[in-house]
């Protein structure tokens with residue numbers, strides 16, 4: 001893959017927030033070759049494959065169409081470990097069973113290393129309880145509903161499998177070729193990074209919408225534009241310079257080195273992606289004290305890479321958008337480093353959109369603790385013994 005070196009970087013404490021980088025060539029061949037310009041890096045196929053072997057791709061899924069899941073599976077490079085964490089209904093139709101069967105059938109032909117697990121499996125809860133990882137439970141002592149909850153379970157499985165990198169791809173993507181590109185971008189970003197603490201976020205070139213006059217290739221999702229604006233304001237309040245650096249506040253498709261992933265705190269449900277950025281700013285921005293001095297010394301890099309493929313996915317309804325607005329802006333509002341002036345602006349924004357009533361505050365999302373200190377061998381042992389939905393194919 002041939003892509004830009006970061007052209008612009010916002011530095012915030014130990015964090016380097018790189019501006020969006022472009023892809024010039026999806027496949028730049030085996031030869032590392034001589035890039036056409038010093039501003040461009042060519043990441044060869046051998047280097048990409050080596051990183052893919054150390055990477056797990058987590059697919060969180062809840063009741064998506066099987067055809068879409070099958071397409072997503074086919075787009076993930078063979079050497080990555082694929083992990084499906086499902087919260088699909090088991091009744092009246094057992095959707096999880098159908099997902100498992102689809103995965104088994106796929107595997108019969110491709111012979112791929114895969115894991116699948118249901119988020120609500122009581123055996124999974126037993127394993128989590130045993131290692132003291134309790135912040136992910138609902139009142140019934142079972143893992144809560146939520147995409148973030150599924151992602152965190154996926155990260156634990158990736159750590160259990162000894163992977164160094166973990167990426168996320170939604171199950172409702174219509175274009176397997178785009179899925180493939182996301183993973184190549186993840187690997188290229190990691191190859192370019194200068195620290196073991198890295199995050200690579202996907203910036204979609206277009207997010208097309210169906211309109212009366214045909215397809216409209218819009219640049220921004222309805223929520224992401226606003227989330228980015230407030231994340232940028234948060235950075236600007238501290239640096240004193242307005243910035244537009246953050247373009248991927250809501251990006252569901254992103255990856256991290258395990259070294260970074262295990263240090264972060266995660267916010268429930270759909271606030272997970274913007275909160276990753278907020279948590280990085282809180283933890284490594286030099287404003288609040290941190291226990292993670294090694295990461296402070298080595299630095300944290302956040303890369304944002306613009307795809308060549310447009311992002312075609314299932315459009316969910318208005319209520320879902322409101323939930324995303326509330327979660328995304330709410331996690332900035334409740335951040336320990338959010339200045340009062342920004343809080344007022346967020347309140348105004350949410351009231352103007354009739355998402356928040358006068359006198360109310362945005363909902364505070366529940367947090368999921370970092371998993372650095374989880375005894376992963378003990379977790380694995382109990383999971384293997386008790387989680388009946390867990391299947392590992394190799």
Ligand code: GDD
Pocket residue numbers: 059060061062063064085086087119145146147149150151169170171172221224250251252253270273313314316320
């Ligand atoms: N395991 C699990 N558990 N997966 C879930 C759950 C859950 O409770 N809820 C949703 N998912 C899965 C969906 O099946 C899908 O694969 C993925 O999470 C994203 O959910 P969608 O409902 O499709 O969200 P979206 O398309 O509106 O939003 C996506 O894109 C946004 C950026 O535009 C999400 O990835 C957002 O997090 C992201 O901000």
